[in-house]
Amino acid sequence: MYIYGGASAADHEKDTEKHTVFMKRIEAGEKIEADDWMPDEYRNALIKLISMHGISEIMGALPEKEWVPKAPSLKRKLGIMAKVQDEMGHGQLLLRVAEDLIKPYGKNRENIMQDLLNGKLKFHNVFHMPTKTWADAGIVGWLVDGAAIISQTNMLDASYGPYQRALQRICQEEVFHAQHGESIIMALAEGSNKQRDMLQEALDRWWSSLLMFFGPASATTTGSSKQEITTKYRIRKSSNEELRQAFLDKYLPRIFSLGLTVPDETIHYDEANKRWEYKQPDWNEFKKIISNNGPCSKQRLRLRDIAYENNRWVRQALAPQAVVS
């Protein structure tokens, strides 16, 4: 990543002043634009957040795309193609936002892609599970996108204008994704016993990933958390746990009403505290997974690696005066 030190000592005082003005602006709800002055801490947090988000959209298309050529009807083929295309589009949109932020550091798209391939740039590894059946495509659309909507909605008012506007558009499209996933799920839930079993197994498979996606409740779990910085700079609003609760609020009743279960016998709504009590996912496993060690992270990175190497001649052919490395 491109985490660089900021100003020299002489500039320091001037920067403190700028910093105060900057904080006043975001606290007043103003949006920061790409060319505005911003503290390095803010820029670096955005770079990290947005490039991870962008790359997660692109990497996230990989588990799902395993089922695109196999989709079981013309209608499903069209639906899942449109959906995965949107995800790639989200990735493209976000990488452009990230590119503007790294420009002052003399970096570009190529650097982001290389950081992905050499493991420096992380993505949402918790979703890099094996997809065993068509039902996984349904669960991804319905619940993984459902979780993504909740976490993205949390940043819809982010202080950084270009990101905030990208999120507006993304969230609009995500609504269709959830509908697409729900429609696959409904067909399976109302289908044969085999189809129902397929659906339940897929849900069991994804459950702990869905809980983990929102991150640990506090920094003590993994030793670091971006929550504080992103909250301080008004990039996000709610905490990890609040988001997870919102997800459970929204989806558990629907899951149960379809006659499905989740792999947690203890899960229940605590009326007194107004929150879901649930079995914690294995946060040690989580620590392992987030450093590109999801069950299929390596395998999916390998796909991108091959594509990158294999298409090198194309990039060279497109380069203005040839010769990209």
Add this chain to the structure above:
Amino acid sequence: MKRIDTAKEAKQNPSYFEALVELLFQLADDDFIISFRGSEWLGLAPHIEEDVALSSITQNTMGHASLYYHLLEDLDIGNADKLAHERQAVERRNASYFERKNGEGSYLQEPYYDWALTVVRQFLFETMKKVKLETIINSSYQPLADIANKVLMEQPYHLAHWRMWLKQLLGSTEEAQNKVQFQLEAAWPACADIIGLGPKAFELEKHHLIAGEDYLRKQWLKELEQSLSLPSSLFVDNHPARGRYGEHTADLDQALSTLSEVYNSDQKAVW
């Protein structure tokens, strides 16, 4: 020329009906297999912008295939999904060149796909599609003419996209030029099959469903010449597999088993 407005009317003349069905299968199967090969590229294209563009084209193309399969359904040939997923290789009428694998490996593992093949194939496909559709808008079968008009609204963007790729690659590094040239040489023998109309070519022209093969060849040459230097005799029909006659390669078997894997796991189920 007598205009036929409905499926019911089309079924009254067996010769007309059979020719129409033949043509619809060619159109549907071409779009269907091209779209399938495109979908295997997802996430593996040379850059992200291209991934988005390619998947948009691929999706439109599947939409076109679906329109033709539904015309066949209207003619009581069978349910559109059944026609798309259940038919065996020998029943397929796509040009066999279009079914070629994208390269070594599979889309799930070690996909060493060839972008030069894809650019050449998509370009030949889109130019062929344009030439055929431009005569089909005057087809005696009105439901088909209507669809041709609709498809022709989107199709110029697809063709422009591949024309640009071809031009860019041919105008750049030696390596790129060589790769494209290699793929062009490999494609020439397939051209007769690609532009061809199969065993009912005579009836298709007689019933004014589409223009005759000679005219199509002439128009296609005009299209191709704008972007390529062509060999002196392009239409030597020595291609080993004539897809329009139901002759196909093992690559089609691979495609069919992948694209109908879930469908075939329970053909009676609603998915």
